[in-house]
Amino acid sequence: MTVHKPTPTASDPPLHVAIIMDGNGRWAKRRSLPRTLGHRAGVEALRAVVSAAPDLNIRWLTVFGFSTENWSRPAAEVAELMALPKRYFDSDLDRLVREGVRVRVMGQREGLSADLISMLDAAELRTQANDALHLQIAFNYGGQSDIVQAARKFAQAVADGQARPEDLDEARFANNLSTAGLPPPDLVIRPSGELRLSNFLLWECAYTEFVFQNVLWPDFGPKNLAEAIETYKSRDRRYGGTVADDAFATS
């Protein structure tokens, strides 16, 4: 992860927006539909948000597609969630390639089927030269397990004699995370009314702004994204410094 020089305010559009796509199940329940259809509607919402992102000056968009904790859901729902990347890439990958979207799939490949892994790898490969929008899909991802694997990598480097414990600093640690090379998110959006981070980008969110919205993910659209960005732009990002003219502010 590149450590970017902090900007004093959030008045510029965010560079990196991350979204916890929540509320698919409730959306389906309210319509007396199976949860499966809520997740499929969630893919439609993702499509619309990805299309709208460049016009809102978003350069990096990171979305939470499947968490390491989602394995505890009923097998049929897990199977549906595992099928969502195929549903998305079958319909959208050609357009993503054409529109300059670079796709990365963050998270553990371990535990995913061989077919799914080769599809994710192919999507990354086909888009690797793109630079207009960087789309990270967190899939089989957990913030804590990502931190643990980063710690293991560094511990291994020490054990192999390639590093000393005192060589470790924030930048080096960040380079071992699955978000290495990305700027930290400026804004995390969580729709559906829940006020939690749910093990998403724990390290990366040290100074991220949060916007929570009362809309279920399948109903989320470019208008909600634009509203969240407007809220973000009204924030005063201080990175632990003080507000101009306010010597008592500490964070």
Ligand code: FPP
């Ligand atoms: C949480 O809602 C949502 C998920 C676990 C899945 C999110 C995935 C998508 C929206 C599509 C992903 C697309 C790709 C390409 C991977 P929930 O089911 O927990 O909703 P609830 O809280 O209302 O029950």
